[in-house]
Amino acid sequence: MRKITGFLIFLLVFWCSSTACGKVYIDINSPAFQKFPVAIPEFKNLGKTGAEEKLSVWFADQLSRTLKITGFFKIISKDAFLEDQNSSGITTGEIDFSNWSSIGSDFLIKGGISYSGKKLAVEFRLFDTIEGKLITGKKYWGRPEEKKTMVLKFADEILMALTGRGGVFDTKIAFVGRKGNRSEIYTINFDGSDPVRITTYNSLTLLPRWSPDGSKISFTSYKAGNPDCYITNPISRKTKRVSRFSGLNLLTSWSPDGKKVLLVLSKNGSDDIYIKHLDSGRLQRLTKNRSIDVSPMWSPDGRKIAFVSNRSGSPQIFVMDSEGKALRRLTFEGSYNSSPCWSPDGTRIAYEGSSNGCFQIFSIGENGDNPTQLTFEAGGGESPSWSPDGRYLTFSSKRDGRERICVINSNGLNLRVMPGIKGIKLFKSPSWSGHLNLY
């Protein structure tokens, strides 16, 4: 989605009671977490023209869809609604909250639309129906084509009010789409909208990885005959080759400051892990081993590196410090564990492991505690990548014989399969961006 300039949308913060403000309703990471039940009736037409009518339903539906995607909300069916829309309003005094609490909707979102000239003005209000109180409210002005942005912004407000943190609506997922013997890099928005092809090399192009600030995507491509590493700007498409040794050149992780990358190079006959300093071009070798050492991934504080090695016989996850020292083995259960990905808070590492002949997504404490299986379906899961808030994981999974990009909440619930792209049968290697400040 296009970046929208600040002046187009003006926010008006409504007053809200001091008890509701800043109160975190439920810890969404708790295993006992129940989804927030919320009702979103059609938005009210507050204007005098007929232009608002068709948007009443659109706003309610779009907001319902957006909240549902987060995995934290249970949207109450319209069929259950008791309220007569015509006789009620969108402010506290105009709402009989018992109409909503009695149908199990602890939360209610009301909205109103009006046109002022060519500008669209939309009010959103989130209520606690048990206490009969406004939790938060906002009014947005903008061009009609910015209506989706308004929905995403208010969805972010809702998450902030109820969970103490905003959403990941301004993030994208980069992945590989393969057609026959060729593959390209694509990006898609968090909600599955707006797929964009980033490369057009008609070659094999693999392993997209976002730079921490989201301004660049690295990948490996065979376009010049050898698997070499490139870094591209996904908007200008300006691309630079950063590693072209004979053999493998795989870039699997950016340092938190974006100044260094971790490479796997096989130029010396054995694939080993190197740090490349992007400014000076200096290479620093971290592993020197006859075993396979791949998939290095920096911890969020940049002090540690998780990677995969078969030095103990089968692929397992190891952790070392950023100098290649203080090596320890992390995974002991299962005969094949790989693709480590550090959670944004640094406490857990997601990975794929074999389970009953199929690969599934797991996570394990950074110190090796508590390995937990997160996916169980027959399609399995490979190559996990965390969302920047750590609340979700994206991975690839086989669905109806095709490999698709999926998203789950970090507790393993709320599986969502990303929409496909016409003509492409296989999607893999997803990488979740940081916040891109799109809205």
Next chain:
Amino acid sequence: MRKNLITVILVFVCSFSLIFIAGCAKEQAVKSDVELTQAQPTTEEAAALKEQALKEKALKEKILAEAAAFQNIHFDFDNYDLKPESRELLEKLADWLLEHGDFEATIEGHCDNRGTAVYNLALGERRAEAAKAYLINLGVAGTRITTISYGEELPADSRNCEAAWAKNRRDHFIVFPKKQ
């Protein structure tokens, strides 16, 4: 003493010049002969030449067909050890490459689609390198062999079953005439 040396050098230079001139003259004579023969070949000679060219062409095609016919070798899951039957195939390939010094080989390493794409790129590289090391051991010059890993990206059989996976865990050989 010094005068003698100059004389010797002069004699040498003169002798070499004479040889050089004579050589040139001889070469010219031969060359004009050849041109004469080629300008008017007899029918028999033309037929013989044609037959020769056809034979050479057929031989070249036979060699190229042999070069294209080297079978894939296969591997166990997450493994790059050469199986006994793979060694036999590699021995045939080594013999052939030793016999045809003007050919080179590229070894492509491939994996099945289970496991991680990145790990499989490394595994494919190991599979290709294992075959290359074996060929080198059998006397083929390492400079004639290149390796490339395609990991799990180019399956020979895109189904998801053991039969397809077994086919996909392979080294593929491309044998081609040395580029000039």
